[in-house]
Amino acid sequence: MTDQNKDLIDQKLQDLNNDGIDRRGFLKCMAWAGTGLVWTMSGGIPSSRTFAKTAHRSGGNGGDFTFVQISDSHIGFNKPANPDVTATLQTAINKINAMPQKPDFIIHTGDLSQLSKPSEFDTLDQVLKGASAKQIYFVPGEHDMLTDNGEQYLQRYGKGTKGTGWYSFDQKGVHFVGLVNVANLKAGGMGSLGHEQLEWLEDDLKGRSASTPIVLFAHIPLWTIYPDWGWGTDDSEQALSYVKRFGSVTVLNGHIHQIMQKVEGKVSFHTAMSTAFPQPAPGTAPSAGPMKVPADQLQRVLGITDVNYRVSGRSLAIVDSPLGDSGSSASGNGGGSGGR
Amino acid sequence: MTKKTLWMASLPAPVLIAMMLLLPGSRSLAANDQRSAASAAVNIDNFVFGPQTITVPVGATVTWTNKDDIPHTSVSTEGVFKSKVLDTDEKFSYTFTKAGTYPYYCTIHPKMTGKVVVQ
Numbered sequence: 284m285t286d287q288n289k290d291l292i293d294q295k296l297q298d299l300n301n302d303g304i305d306r307r308g309f310l311k312c313m314a315w316a317g318t319g320l321v322w323t324m325s326g327g328i329p330s331s332r333t334f335a336k337t338a339h340r341s342g343g344n345g346g347d348f349t350f351v352q353i354s355d356s357h358i359g360f361n362k363p364a365n366p367d368v369t370a371t372l373q374t375a376i377n378k379i380n381a382m383p384q385k386p387d388f389i390i391h392t393g394d395l396s397q398l399s400k401p402s403e404f405d406t407l408d409q410v411l412k413g414a415s416a417k418q419i420y421f422v423p424g425e426h427d428m429l430t431d432n433g434e435q436y437l438q439r440y441g442k443g444t445k446g447t448g449w450y451s452f453d454q455k456g457v458h459f460v461g462l463v464n465v466a467n468l469k470a471g472g473m474g475s476l477g478h479e480q481l482e483w484l485e486d487d488l489k490g491r492s493a494s495t496p497i498v499l500f501a502h503i504p505l506w507t508i509y510p511d512w513g514w515g516t517d518d519s520e521q522a523l524s525y526v527k528r529f530g531s532v533t534v535l536n537g538h539i540h541q542i543m544q545k546v547e548g549k550v551s552f553h554t555a556m557s558t559a560f561p562q563p564a565p566g567t568a569p570s571a572g573p574m575k576v577p578a579d580q581l582q583r584v585l586g587i588t589d590v591n592y593r594v595s596g597r598s599l600a601i602v603d604s605p606l607g608d609s610g611s612s613a614s615g616n617g618g619g620s621g622g623r
Numbered sequence: 624m625t626k627k628t629l630w631m632a633s634l635p636a637p638v639l640i641a642m643m644l645l646l647p648g649s650r651s652l653a654a655n656d657q658r659s660a661a662s663a664a665v666n667i668d669n670f671v672f673g674p675q676t677i678t679v680p681v682g683a684t685v686t687w688t689n690k691d692d693i694p695h696t697s698v699s700t701e702g703v704f705k706s707k708v709l710d711t712d713e714k715f716s717y718t719f720t721k722a723g724t725y726p727y728y729c730t731i732h733p734k735m736t737g738k739v740v741v742q
Contacts, residue, residue: 362692362711398694398708425731429694429708470700470728471736512670513734570669573692 346455346594348387351379351416352500353587354537355557357426358407359397364560364573365581368397372410374606375558375587380415382589387454389416392537392555393424393465393502395440399431404439423448424502424538425465433466449480451487457592457599458491460484462501464516474503474516474538481518485525493528496597498590500535506545506552509565514539523550533599535588539571542603553601556586582607662686665737667695667709667729672737679719681741686716695735700726 356372365371379386389411396403411419421440428436433447441448447466452459462484464474476484488497499505505522507515516522526532532550540562545552560573561584568574576584586605593600661683666673668690679685687697689709697706697715703725706715719725719741729735 360692364692398710426694429731468730468733470726470733472733511734513732570671570691572669 347592348455349382349384349589349591350388350390350454351382351386351587351589352390352392352535352537352555353379353558354392354502354555355394355424355540355559356391356407357394357397357557357559358410359400359403360559360573362560362573364575365585368559369406369410371582371585371606372407372558373413374582375585376410376414378587378604378606380413382415384591386416386589388418388420389414390420390459390461390500390535391422392500392535393422394426394537394557395421395424395436396427399427399429399435401435404435408439420452420459420461420500421448422461422463422501423465425468428465445483446477446480449483455592456594456597457496457498458488459498459500460487462499462505462522464501464503464505464519469517472517473507473510473513474501474505474519476501476516476518476522481521484522488525488529491529494530494597496531496533496592496599497526497529498533498535498599499526502536503538504536504543504552504554505534506547508539508543508554512565512571514565514571526550531597531599533590533601535590540574541584551599551601553588555588556584556603556605558585558587558606561585664688665697666690667697667735670695670729670732670735672697672727672729672735675736676738676740678740678742681722682718682720683741684716684718685739686714688712688714694731695729696731697727697737698730700728 353372353375357368358372360368379389395407423433423436423440427433428447433441437444437448444450444461447463448461449463450461462476462480464476466475467477468475499522501516503516504514505516505519507519509515527548530549534550534552536552536554537557539554540557540560541554541564542556543552543554561576562571563574583605586603589602589604591600591602592598661680663677663679663683663685665677665685665687667687670691670693672687677685687706687709689695689711692711694708694710696708697704699705704717704727708731709715719739722741725739725741727737727739
C-alpha cells in the first residue's frame with residue numbers, strides 16, 4: 284500500500300474514531316480489507332491498524348488468543364474456476380502454520396465439501412490434519428447437507444451438538460456460538476435458523492454478563508447482503524435481538540466467497556474469503572456462480588481470516604489475508620497511532 | 624407441382640372429399656401419439672429454472688438439466704417429486720400423470736423457484 288493510501292486510511296480512521304461511524308470512511312476501509320487492514324472492535328467503537336502492527340504484537344497478555352476462520356473449501360469442486368481446491372486448501376493450512384502466533388483453534392464456516400460425498404470429507408480431514416491448530420470448530424454449509432439431511436456431517440463434525448449442528452463454547456472469556464442456517468430451507472426464502480434453534484440461542488445467552496464478548500458464526504451471512512441471490516438469513520433479526528445487550532458482538536460468516544464488513548451499533552459483521560473459488564460482487568454478474576479469474580490471480584481472491592482477541596479492552600481484531608500475498612499489506616510499517 | 628394439381632383435379636369429387644376428411648383425422652392421430660410421449664425440458668442455468676413456468680399435457684415427462692458449475696435440486700414444494708442432487712450436466716426426469724400446478728424449488732438455493740402446469 285502506498286503512503287498516500289495509508290494517509291487516506293489513517294485520515295478516515297480518525298474520522299471513525301471521532302464521530303463513531305462515518306459511512307464514507309468505513310467504505311474506504313472496506314475496500315482495503317482484502318489487503319490486510321485490521322479491525323479492532325472495542326466496546327462497539329471500531330478502530331484500525333495495518334496488519335504488520337498486529338502481527339508484531341503477538342505474545343503479551345496471557346488472556347490474549349488468536350483463532351483463524353477458514354471457509355468454503357468445497358472439496359470435490361473441479362470446474363474451471365479452480366480445478367484443484369485441495370491444493371488451495373493446503374496452501375491456506377500452510378499459511379496458518381506459518382503464522383508467528385500459533386492460533387488456538389480454527390473455525391470452518393461451512394461448505395467443507397462440494398457434494399457431501401464421504402470421499403470429499405475424507406480429503407478435507409486429511410488436509411486439516413496437517414494444521415498446527417488441532418482444535419477445529421465447524422458449522423455446515425448447504426453443500427454439506429445435500430444427501431442425508433446432514434446425518435453424515437453430524438457424525439463427522441457435529442458430535443455433541445444440538446439439532447442440525449448448533450452449539451456454543453467459551454474460550455478465555457469469549458463466548459462463541461456456532462449456528463446452522465442451511466437446514467430445512469423454504470422455497471423462495473434465504474438462510475434460516477428456525478424456531479428451535481432461536482429458542483436455544485436465547486436460552487444460551489441468557490444470564491451471561493453484557494460485558495462478555497460474543498462471537499456468532501454461521502455459514503450464510505446473518506445480515507442481508509443481497510436478497511436476490513439469497514445472501515442473507517430470513518430470521519437473523521431475531522437472533523441479533525438476543526445479542527443487542529452485549530458490548531461486543533462479532534459475526535463471522537462465509538458462503539459468499541468474498542470479504543464484506545459492516546458495523547451496526549456494537550455488532551460487527553464479517554464474511555470470509557473462500558479457500559476454493561471467488562464469487563462475484565452482489566449484482567455484478569447474472570448469478571452467484573463461481574467466478575473464473577486468471578490462474579495467476581486466483582490466490583489473491585482466496586484467503587483466510589485471522590482473528591486476534593486482546594483481553595485488554597476485550598477487543599477482536601480481524602485480519603483477512605489472501606493466500607497469495609501481494610506483500611505490501613502484510614509487510615508495511617503501518618500508519619497512524621496504531622490503536623491500543 | 625402443376626402436374627400434381629392436375630392429377631388431383633382429375634379425381635372424382637367424392638374421392639377428393641374422402642381424402643380431405645382423412646387428412647385431419649390422421650393429423651389428430653399423430654397429435655395423440657405425440658401427447659402420450661410428450662416431453663419438455665427445463666434448463667437450470669445461472670441459478671434460474673428456464674422456463675420458470677412450463678405448461679405440458681397430462682402424461683408429459685419433464686427433464687431438468689443442470690447447466691451450472693454448482694449443484695442444484697428440483698424438488699416439489701408439495702412433496703410430489705424430488706430430484707437427487709444434480710451436479711453439472713446431470714438430469715432429472717419426472718412424468719406428470721395428473722393435471723394441476725406443481726410448484727418446485729432448489730432446496731440448496733431456495734430463491735430458485737419454478738412451476739410445472741399440467742393440462
